[in-house]
Amino acid sequence: MEKFRSHTGRIAPLRRSNVDTDQIIPAVYLKRVARTGFEDGLFAAWRAKEPDFVLNRPEYAAASVLVAGSDFGTGSSREHAVWALLDYGFRVVISSRYGDIFRGNSLKAGLLTVVLDQTTVEKLWHYAESDPAAEITVDLEARTIRAGDLVTSFDIDDYARWRLLQGLDDISVTEQHTDDIAAFEARRPEWMPVTS
Amino acid sequence: MGITLAEKVWDAHVVRRRENEPDLIYVDLHLVHEVTSPQAFEGLRLTGRTVRRPELTIATEDHNVPTEDIDLPIADEVSRIQVETLRRNCAEFGIRLYPMGDRDQGIVHVIGPQLGLTQPGMTVVCGDSHTSTHGAFGALAFGIGTSEVEHVLATQTLRLRPFKTMAVNVTGTLQPGVTAKDIILAVIAQIGTGGGQGYVIEYRGPAIEALSMEARMTVCNMSIEAGARAGVIGPDDTTFDFLAGRQHAPADWETAVRHWRTLRTDDDALYDAEVHLDADELTPFVTWGTNPGQGSTLDGTVPDPESFDDPGDRASAEQALAYMDLRAGTPLREIAVDTVFLGSCTNGRIEDLRAAAAVLRGRHVDANVRMLVVPGSMQVKEQAEAEGLDRVFVDAGAQWRSAGCSMCLGMNPDQLSVGERSASTSNRNFEGRQGKGGRTHLVSPLVAAATAVRGTLSAPPDLED
Ligand code: SF4
Numbered sequence: 001m002e003k004f005r006s007h008t009g010r011i012a013p014l015r016r017s018n019v020d021t022d023q024i025i026p027a028v029y030l031k032r033v034a035r036t037g038f039e040d041g042l043f044a045a046w047r048a049k050e051p052d053f054v055l056n057r058p059e060y061a062a063a064s065v066l067v068a069g070s071d072f073g074t075g076s077s078r079e080h081a082v083w084a085l086l087d088y089g090f091r092v093v094i095s096s097r098y099g100d101i102f103r104g105n106s107l108k109a110g111l112l113t114v115v116l117d118q119t120t121v122e123k124l125w126h127y128a129e130s131d132p133a134a135e136i137t138v139d140l141e142a143r144t145i146r147a148g149d150l151v152t153s154f155d156i157d158d159y160a161r162w163r164l165l166q167g168l169d170d171i172s173v174t175e176q177h178t179d180d181i182a183a184f185e186a187r188r189p190e191w192m193p194v195t196s
Numbered sequence: 197m198g199i200t201l202a203e204k205v206w207d208a209h210v211v212r213r214r215e216n217e218p219d220l221i222y223v224d225l226h227l228v229h230e231v232t233s234p235q236a237f238e239g240l241r242l243t244g245r246t247v248r249r250p251e252l253t254i255a256t257e258d259h260n261v262p263t264e265d266i267d268l269p270i271a272d273e274v275s276r277i278q279v280e281t282l283r284r285n286c287a288e289f290g291i292r293l294y295p296m297g298d299r300d301q302g303i304v305h306v307i308g309p310q311l312g313l314t315q316p317g318m319t320v321v322c323g324d325s326h327t328s329t330h331g332a333f334g335a336l337a338f339g340i341g342t343s344e345v346e347h348v349l350a351t352q353t354l355r356l357r358p359f360k361t362m363a364v365n366v367t368g369t370l371q372p373g374v375t376a377k378d379i380i381l382a383v384i385a386q387i388g389t390g391g392g393q394g395y396v397i398e399y400r401g402p403a404i405e406a407l408s409m410e411a412r413m414t415v416c417n418m419s420i421e422a423g424a425r426a427g428v429i430g431p432d433d434t435t436f437d438f439l440a441g442r443q444h445a446p447a448d449w450e451t452a453v454r455h456w457r458t459l460r461t462d463d464d465a466l467y468d469a470e471v472h473l474d475a476d477e478l479t480p481f482v483t484w485g486t487n488p489g490q491g492s493t494l495d496g497t498v499p500d501p502e503s504f505d506d507p508g509d510r511a512s513a514e515q516a517l518a519y520m521d522l523r524a525g526t527p528l529r530e531i532a533v534d535t536v537f538l539g540s541c542t543n544g545r546i547e548d549l550r551a552a553a554a555v556l557r558g559r560h561v562d563a564n565v566r567m568l569v570v571p572g573s574m575q576v577k578e579q580a581e582a583e584g585l586d587r588v589f590v591d592a593g594a595q596w597r598s599a600g601c602s603m604c605l606g607m608n609p610d611q612l613s614v615g616e617r618s619a620s621t622s623n624r625n626f627e628g629r630q631g632k633g634g635r636t637h638l639v640s641p642l643v644a645a646a647t648a649v650r651g652t653l654s655a656p657p658d659l660e661d
Contacts, residue, residue: 031274031278032234033234033235033238033277033278033281034234034235034238035234035235035238035239035242036238036242077341079235079341079342079343105341105343108343109343159216159217170343170344170347170355171243171245171346171347171350171351173355174220174347174350174351174353174355175350175351177211177212177220178351180211180212180220181211181220181222181248181351181352181353184211184222185222185352188222188224189451189452189455190448191446191447191448191451191452192224192315192318192446193224193225193312193313193315193444193446194251194252194444195225195251195252195253195254195292195313195444196250196251196292
C-alpha cells in the first residue's frame with residue numbers, strides 16, 4: 001500500500017447522496033477473479049446511461065478527489081467498491097457521512113475518506129464546478145484541506161491515520177508481529193489437525 | 197467470575213493483545229472456496245507473499261459447480277474461470293484442494309466436519325458467512341471478507357475486535373416431526389434477523405444437548421441469519437463420538453478429549469444477553485416472507501402486514517407478500533410449490549437425507565413438483581447410495597444429484613425461474629437468492645419431503661389422512 005501524507009489534485013463533484021456500493025460497482029463486476037482493473041466497473045450504470053454524468057465530462061477526467069453527497073458507500077460490504085475507486089485513480093473521497101463498512105474498508109486499503117460537514121461539501125462542489133481545473137490539497141499529516149480560500153481541518157481516527165501515513169495495510173501491520181505469531185505456534189498442541 | 201465457552205476459545209487464541217488495538221487471533225483452520233478467494237491469492241502474488249501455513253488450509257469447489265454431468269467442463273464461463281483459478285492458486289501456493297468429482301469434495305461446511313478437521317476449541321474461518329456451522333463442535337467459527345482471507349493466508353491470524361455473548365437456552369424436548377431447523381427458524385423469528393448482531397450465540401439446554409451433530413450444525417449454520425458473528429455449542433460425548441475415527445481425528449485421542457472436556461461455559465459465567473425457547477411448544481416452522489425472520493408455524497396463515505406494530509416490519513412484510521405473491525390470511529398449508537430443494541450446508545447431510553427418504557419411501561412426488569436432492573458432499577452421496585436412499589428418491593420421482601451448493605444460491609445451473617416457488621431446506625429466502633424472480637419458503641427436510649408429495653406446504657402427518 002502506498003504511503004499517504006498529502007495529496008493535491010482535482011475534484012470530481014458528485015452531487016448525489018445515498019450512493020450505495022451497488023451503484024459504486026454493480027454486482028456483475030464482482031464475478032471477476034483479478035485484483036486490479038475494477039476501474040471500468042466504477043459507477044458503471046451511470047457512466048453508461050448518463051452522458052452528463054460527472055465522470056463522463058472531459059474536464060473532470062483527471063480528478064483524483066471525489067466529493068460526494070451524504071451516506072456514501074452504504075449497502076453491501078463488497079470491498080470491490082474501494083478497489084474500483086482506487087483503480088480509477090481516486091485517492092480521496094470527501095462526504096458528510098459514509099456507510100460504516102465501506103469507510104472501514106477504504107481506510108484499510110489506502111483510500112482516504114474524509115468527513116466534512118455538508119456546508120463545506122457544498123462549497124467544494126461550487127469550487128470545482130466554477131473551475132474544474134482548480135486543485136484541492138488534502139494533508140493527512142496536518143489533518144487539513146485547502147481549496148482556494150477554503151481551509152478547514154478534519155478528524156480521523158489516530159490508528160487509521162498512522163497506518164495511512166506509514167502505508168501499512170493490515171497484513172503489513174501484522175507482519176511486524178511475526179515473532180508473536182511464531183511464539184504462539186510453538187505453543188500449539190501437537191495433536192491439532194493439519195490438512196495435508 | 198467465570199467466562200463463557202466462546203470467550204475461552206477466543207482467549208486461547210490471542211497472539212497479541214494491546215490496548216486500543218484489535219486482538220491478533222490465531223486461526224487453526226482456514227477453509228477456502230472458489231468465489232471469495234481469487235483476489236486474496238492475487239493480492240499475495242502482487243505483494244510477493246506466500247501462504248504461511250498451507251497445511252492449516254483446505255480448499256473445495258462448491259458454489260459454482262453443476263450437480264449433474266460433472267465429468268463435463270463447466271458450461272458457464274464465469275463459473276469455469278473461478279473454478280480453474282482456484283485450481284491454479286491451490287497448485288501454486290501448495291494448498292490441498294478437493295476438486296469437483298473428488299471423493300471428498302463437497303460444500304465447504306460439510307466437508308470440514310466430515311474429514312474430522314473441525315474440532316472443539318478451534319478457530320475456523322472461511323470467506324463465507326455460513327462458517328458459523330462449525331460452531332456446532334464448540335469451535336469459534338466465522339465468515340470473513342476477501343481481504344481478511346488474504347490476511348489469514350499470509351499470516352494465519354486475524355485482527356479482531358471482541359464480541360458480546362448471548363445464550364439461547366432451549367429447554368424441553370422436541371416432539372416427533374420437529375427438527376433442529378424448526379428450532380433455529382423459531383429463534384430467528386423471535387429475536388429478528390438483526391437480533392444477534394455483535395454477538396456470538398451459544399445454544400444450550402436439554403433440547404440442544406439431545407441433538408445429533410448433524411442437527412447441531414443445522415442450528416449453528418443459521419446463526420448468521422439472526423445477524424450473529426457465530427454460534428457455538430458446548431462439546432460433549434455426542435461431539436467426541438462423531439469425531440472418533442475420522443480421517444483427521446487426533447492421534448493422541450485421550451489428550452485431546454481431556455482438553456475438549458474443559459471447553460464449557462463456567463457455571464458462574466454471565467452472558468450479555470439471554471433468550472429462552474421451549475422445545476415442547478415447537479411445531480414445524482416455515483417462512484412466508486423474504487428474510488429468514490419472516491416465518492411462522494406451518495399451522496398458521498400468511499400474516500396481515502397491518503398486524504405488525506413496527507412500521508419498518510410492516511413495510512417489509514408488505515413488500516415480502518408482494519414479492520412472494522401471497523395474500524394475508526391464506527393458510528400456509530394451501531401454498532402450492534413448483535420445486536422442492538433438499539440440500540445445502542444447512543440440511544444436506546446424511547441424517548437430513550435419511551429423514552426425507554423415510555417420508556418419501558413408498559410415496560410419489562406430486563406431478564406438478566420437481567424435487568432436487570443434492571447431497572452436501574460426495575461422501576454423503578456415497579453413504580446415501582450405500583444405504584439405498586438414492587433409490588428411494590429416484591423411485592419417488594425426485595432427481596438425485598452430485599454434491600454442491602446447488603439451488604441454495606443462483607450461481608450454478610440449479611435455479612428457480614421467474615415466478616417459481618420452492619420449499620427449500622437451505623438458509624436464505626432473500627429475493628432472487630435461488631434464481632432471479634424465484635420465491636423461497638425455508639423448511640426442514642421433513643417438511644420438504646411431505647411438501648413434495650402433497651404439492652403444498654405440508655408436514656409428514658398431513659400425508660396420513
Ligand atoms: S450451501 Fe448455500 S449457504 Fe452453504 S456455502 Fe453453499 S451457497 Fe453458502
